[in-house]
C-alpha cells in the first residue's frame with residue numbers, strides 16, 4: 001500500500017509550488033500543537049487500521065478502491081493552498097482546472113457545448129440535475145427504476161416533486177412496457193435512466209427510453225454515477241454498447257469520478273447538454289463575485305464552498321490518463337470487465353452456485369444453491385463471513401428472486417427476494433486475481449455447505 005517514491009514526488013512538487021510564492025516576505029506560521037503532530041498522526045494511523053483493505057484485490061465487495069497516486073498527490077499538493085472553487089478569488093488555478101476537467105468529461109459523452117461542474121458526489125450531482133429538471137417542469141413527476149439509486153426518491157422528496165419507481169425486468173433494467181404505462185398517464189417531467197445500477201451494474205435501455213421520449217416528450221437524466229466511464233471500453237455487450245453510444249442524446253448526465261474515475265472522495269460531476277440552464281442558478285452574492293467578470297463556478301452550482309483540491313486531482317489524472325477509447329485508462333476498465341466476465345463464467349459452470357444475468361459492467365451477483373431461496377439466503381450470509389475470515393471481502397445484497405429465475409432449477413421459491421453475494425470487480429488487478437478469489441470462495445463455500 002505504501003508507495004514511498006510517491007512521497008518524494010510530492011516533496012519535489014511542493015518545492016516547485018513554494019517557488020511560485022518566493023517573492024513574499026518570510027513569516028512565522030502559527031501552528032498550534034505543532035510539536036504533537038507526529039504523535040497525533042501516529043494515533044490516527046492506528047485508528048485507520050480499522051478498515052477493510054480497499055486497496056487490495058481481495059477486497060471485492062462494495063464500490064470502493066483507492067485513488068490513483070497522481071490524484072492523491074495532486075490533492076495533497078493543492079492542500080498547501082487549500083483553494084475554494086466557489087469563486088475565482090478562492091481558487092483561480094483550480095477553477096480553470098475544474099472547467100478543463102469537466103469539459104473533458106463532457107467531451108467523453110460527445111458534448112462540445114455543455115454546462116457542468118464538480119460537486120461532493122453522485123447524490124449532490126443528481127440533486128442538481130433533478131433540481132434543474134424541476135425548475136423546467138414544475139410539479140411534474142420524476143421516474144426512476146426500482147433498482148435506481150435510493151437517493152432519487154429522497155431527492156425528489158427534498159425538491160417536493162412527485163416520484164414513482166418503475167419496476168425492473170429480469171435483467172435489473174427499467175421495464176420499458178411499465179415505463180410506457182407511466183408516461184402514457186401524463187404528468188411525467190423526467191425519466192432517470194440508470195447507466196449501471198448500484199446493485200448489479202445493469203444499464204437501462206436508453207434506446208427504448210429515447211423512443212418513448214419521441215412520443216411522450218419528457219426530459220431524460222442519465223445517472224451514470226457508476227457506469228459513466230464504461231462508454232470508453234471496447235468489451236461491452238452489444239446492447240450495453242448501444243446505450244452508451246446514445247448517451248449524448250440525454251439532457252443531463254451525472255458521473256462520479258470518485259467511483260471509476262480514480263479520485264478521492266468527494267468528487268461527483270453533473271453536466272447539462274444545454275448551457276442555457278445556467279440561467280436557473282442566477283443569484284446575487286454581493287460580497288463574492290468581484291475579482292473577475294469571468295464565470296465563477298459558484299454562479300452555476302448549488303453548493304457554495306467546494307474543494308479546489310478535487311479539481312486539481314481530477315485535472316492531473318485526466319492529464320496523465322486521458323479519457324480516450326483504447327487509452328490506458330480505458331484498458332484498466334476493460335480489465336475490470338474481463339475479471340467480471342471470467343468470474344461469472346466460473347460461477348455459471350459450477351453446480352454449487354446460482355447466478356443472475358451476465359454482468360453488463362463489472363458487478364457480479366450470485367448465491368450458493370440450496371433447497372430453497374430462504375436457505376440460499378442464509379448460506380450467502382455465512383459464506384460472506386467465512387470468506388472474510390480468509391481475507392476475501394465480498395458484499396451481500398438483497399435482490400428480487402426474479403433476477404435469478406432462469407437459473408433457480410429445483411430451488412423452492414419461498415421468498416420474493418434472495419440475499420445474494422455481490423462482487424464489484426472494479427480494480428484492474430482483479431483480472432489477475434479472479435483465480436485466487438475463486439479458490440477462497442470455494443474454500444468458504446465448502447466450510448458453509450459442509451456444515
Ligand SMILES: Cc1ncc(COP(=O)(O)O)c(C=O)c1O
Pocket residue numbers: 063120121122123124126149151194196197198223224225226256268
Ligand atoms: C448509480 C448511482 N447513483 C448515485 C449514487 C450516489 O453517489 P454518491 O455515493 O457519490 O453520493 C451511487 C452510489 O453508489 C450510484 O451507484
